[in-house]
Amino acid sequence: xxxxxLIKQVPDIEKVRFDAxxxxxxxxxxxxxxxxxxxxxxxxxIQLKEKLGGSITVLSMGPKQAExxxxxxxxxxxxxxxxxxxxxxxxxDTLATAYTLATAIKKLGRFDxxxxxxxxxxxxxxxxGPEVAEFLGIPHVAYVSEIREVHQDxxxxxxxxxxxxxxxxxLPALITVTKDLNTPRLPSLRDVLKARKKEIEVWNAxxxxxxxxxxxxxxxxxxxxxxxxxxxxxxGRKGIIFRGEDAAEKLLxxxxxxxxxx
Amino acid sequence: xxxxxxxxxxxxxPVFPRGGGTGLAAACMPTMxxxxxxxxxxxxxxxxxxxxxxxxxxxxxxxxLIKAAxxxxxxxxxxxxxxxxxxxxLIACNAGGVRAIKTGVMRNYVKGIEVxxxxxxxxxxxxxxxxxxxxxxxxxxxxxxxxxLGVVTKAWIRLQPRPQASATIIIPFEDRxxxxxxxxxxxxxxxxxxxxxxxxxxxxxxxxxxxxMSWPCKEGKYHLMLIxxxxxxxxxxxxxxxxxxxxxxxxxxxxxxxxxxEEQANILKIRSEIYSALKNELIDILDTxxxxxxxxxxxxxxxxxxxxxxxxxxxxxxxxxxxxxxxLMRKEGWSKDDYDRLRDEIxxxxxxxxxxxxxxxxxxxxxxxxxxxxxDRKALELMxxxxxAFDPNNILNPDKIFI
Numbered sequence: 001x002x003x004x005x006l007i008k009q010v011p012d013i014e015k016v017r018f019d020a021x022x023x024x025x026x027x028x029x030x031x032x033x034x035x036x037x038x039x040x041x042x043x044x045x046i047q048l049k050e051k052l053g054g055s056i057t058v059l060s061m062g063p064k065q066a067e068x069x070x071x072x073x074x075x076x077x078x079x080x081x082x083x084x085x086x087x088x089x090x091x092x093d094t095l096a097t098a099y100t101l102a103t104a105i106k107k108l109g110r111f112d113x114x115x116x117x118x119x120x121x122x123x124x125x126x127x128x129g130p131e132v133a134e135f136l137g138i139p140h141v142a143y144v145s146e147i148r149e150v151h152q153d154x155x156x157x158x159x160x161x162x163x164x165x166x167x168x169x170x171l172p173a174l175i176t177v178t179k180d181l182n183t184p185r186l187p188s189l190r191d192v193l194k195a196r197k198k199e200i201e202v203w204n205a206x207x208x209x210x211x212x213x214x215x216x217x218x219x220x221x222x223x224x225x226x227x228x229x230x231x232x233x234x235x236g237r238k239g240i241i242f243r244g245e246d247a248a249e250k251l252l253x254x255x256x257x258x259x260x261x262x
Numbered sequence: 263x264x265x266x267x268x269x270x271x272x273x274x275x276p277v278f279p280r281g282g283g284t285g286l287a288a289a290c291m292p293t294m295x296x297x298x299x300x301x302x303x304x305x306x307x308x309x310x311x312x313x314x315x316x317x318x319x320x321x322x323x324x325x326x327l328i329k330a331a332x333x334x335x336x337x338x339x340x341x342x343x344x345x346x347x348x349x350x351x352l353i354a355c356n357a358g359g360v361r362a363i364k365t366g367v368m369r370n371y372v373k374g375i376e377v378x379x380x381x382x383x384x385x386x387x388x389x390x391x392x393x394x395x396x397x398x399x400x401x402x403x404x405x406x407x408x409x410x411l412g413v414v415t416k417a418w419i420r421l422q423p424r425p426q427a428s429a430t431i432i433i434p435f436e437d438r439x440x441x442x443x444x445x446x447x448x449x450x451x452x453x454x455x456x457x458x459x460x461x462x463x464x465x466x467x468x469x470x471x472x473x474x475m476s477w478p479c480k481e482g483k484y485h486l487m488l489i490x491x492x493x494x495x496x497x498x499x500x501x502x503x504x505x506x507x508x509x510x511x512x513x514x515x516x517x518x519x520x521x522x523x524e525e526q527a528n529i530l531k532i533r534s535e536i537y538s539a540l541k542n543e544l545i546d547i548l549d550t551x552x553x554x555x556x557x558x559x560x561x562x563x564x565x566x567x568x569x570x571x572x573x574x575x576x577x578x579x580x581x582x583x584x585x586x587x588x589x590l591m592r593k594e595g596w597s598k599d600d601y602d603r604l605r606d607e608i609x610x611x612x613x614x615x616x617x618x619x620x621x622x623x624x625x626x627x628x629x630x631x632x633x634x635x636x637x638d639r640k641a642l643e644l645m646x647x648x649x650x651a652f653d654p655n656n657i658l659n660p661d662k663i664f665i
Contacts (some may be wrong), residue, residue: 012523014523014524015523031523033522033523034522036524072521183476185478186432186478186479186518186519186520186525187518187519188516188517188518188519189431189502189505189506189509189516189517189518189519190506190516190517192502192519192521193499193502193503193506196499
């Protein structure tokens with residue numbers, strides 16, 4: 001089975017700080033790492049490869065430093081890594097991102113399955129995967145929490161959209177997966193060291209010009225724009241001690257004010 | 263603090279200083295009527311970036327110190343366990359923990375203290391100094407004295423630059439002796455991880471299951487868990503290469519590596535919670551410590567004892583420091599005497615190997631009898647004289663260390 005896994009490098013979301021004034025993520029405040037859901041996607045690919053053979057290609061669009069995420073994927077079991085990097089890809093919304101990735105996949109040629117994480121933790125839209133499938137004209141299933149059966153030409157999946165759906169999908173197809181699907185394995189030290197020396201193919205916009213329209217990439221290809229980002233301020237917890245005979249009444253008053261009781 | 267101790271000393275009222283209450287030898291336990299001295303409101307911390315020092319009041323917690331250092335772009339490497347521990351307690355008990363290999367235990371980080379003596383005097387010992395050679399080192403005497411010589415109220419603690427790259431490596435072995443004998447070899451090739459922990463797969467699997475997690479290394483029965491922290495990705499990679507070469511030379515099972523923060527944290531979480539898996543059936547935790555290269559001998563003796571007594575003695579510990587946590591588990595039909603006999607045999611073996619009955623937990627209240635049994639007579643006599651010199655009326659944390 002020929003599998004393509006789409007991955008994205010994101011800031012460590014637990015550590016990252018937001019610049020409230022500029023309405024931007026301060027990327028220098030946290031180290032970059034592979035989007036956690038993408039590791040579940042890669043693990044799913046590795047398990048399928050173990051069962052059926054074939055190969056895994058990881059594809060990422062991002063700045064040069066995203067190479068470290070691709071190396072991590074190579075260490076974990078991917079066979080080939082491609083980085084799409086070019087100033088002309090920058091500033092892309094989900095549509096332009098999906099178009100760029102789909103164009104690169106066309107250049108890659110034959111595949112049976114594309115696997116993505118359900119969303120990225122920095123953007124949180126969950127749109128890129130399904131949009132890629134639409135550009136490629138293949139079926140897609142989102143929020144896959146279980147791969148029940150694997151056949152040469154189809155998959156039987158559980159899609160968890162709050163309620164669980166049993167879905168059969170014909171290959172080639174694209175699926176996006178949840179964290180419930182598996183526990184990503186750790187790479188061996190040996191493979192991590194080997195992966196540091198492996199080559200990562202780098203494609204720029206010109207490399208894709210035979211397969212797509214350059215105007216569909218980056219800011220130019222984006223149909224949406226961010227007008228404003230509002231960062232909710234963190235509310236700390238507050239302890240209040242009520243003392244005296246009317247403590248219970250005062251407490252009740254506060255609970256009522258906050259609409260916690262009627 | 264001074265007033266309290268002056269009054270207590272005058273009226274001979276026992277005073278029991280208390281930090282976070284996270285110690286493991288009951289050193290803060292009151293044993294008679296008296297004053298329990300809580301320092302929790304003295305919790306200020308300031309960081310001096312230029313001198314790489316934290317000035318911390320005794321009631322600040324380990325968690326506070328880690329956070330304050332981190333916010334200043336610095337790092338407090340030691341991690342004795344519960345982050346609710348107070349600075350005063352960490353110093354009084356000379357805390358150790360998992361990250362002691364590279365730069366030592368609490369006493370290696372403390373450069374100065376402010377201490378109130380049981381007779382009411384306030385002493386400043388040391389300061390933001392890297393070198394200090396004036397007379398006897400009273401500060402080091404107070405560090406690890408388990409609250410019996412003075413009440414530490416403030417300390418100057420050395421910090422380090424924050425490592426820029428870290429990784430957790432698990433090296434699996436089929437053979438226990440081989441696993442422990444691997445540890446000195448790591449140092450010999452010039453690799454000094456932040457921590458080297460020895461764990462047994464059966465135990466970590468059991469712990470992981472309780473936590474709803476899974477221990478990532480599937481091979482081998484005996485695992486070494488290494489935490490590497492270096493100043494750059496390149497430096498980390500170099501250490502990894504040296505380790506891989508060593509692994510190949512010695513012939514171990516396939517080592518795995520976690521580099522993501524979350525994956526590393528999961529491994530450490532399971533390691534830290536082994537205690538939870540055991541606690542329901544636990545009678546006593548020993549923290550016997552031998553020269554690191556004698557770990558294999560110690561554990562072999564412990565295995566023999568487990569067979570002799572027909573019991574199970576789960577073991578894990580800080581392999582890089584020769585510090586092994588042995589767990590005496592409940593056994594049907596056993597009385598206190600049976601457990602004590604087994605414990606004493608383990609202690610005897612430890613001493614024969616050039617070790618000590620406690621590497622980090624201290625004597626406190628619970629190890630007093632053992633301490634009396636295994637300590638050198640003259641040393642004990644001197645210690646008692648020292649106690650008398652500091653605390654002539656024995657008001658400060660009585661019933662601790664000595665029996």
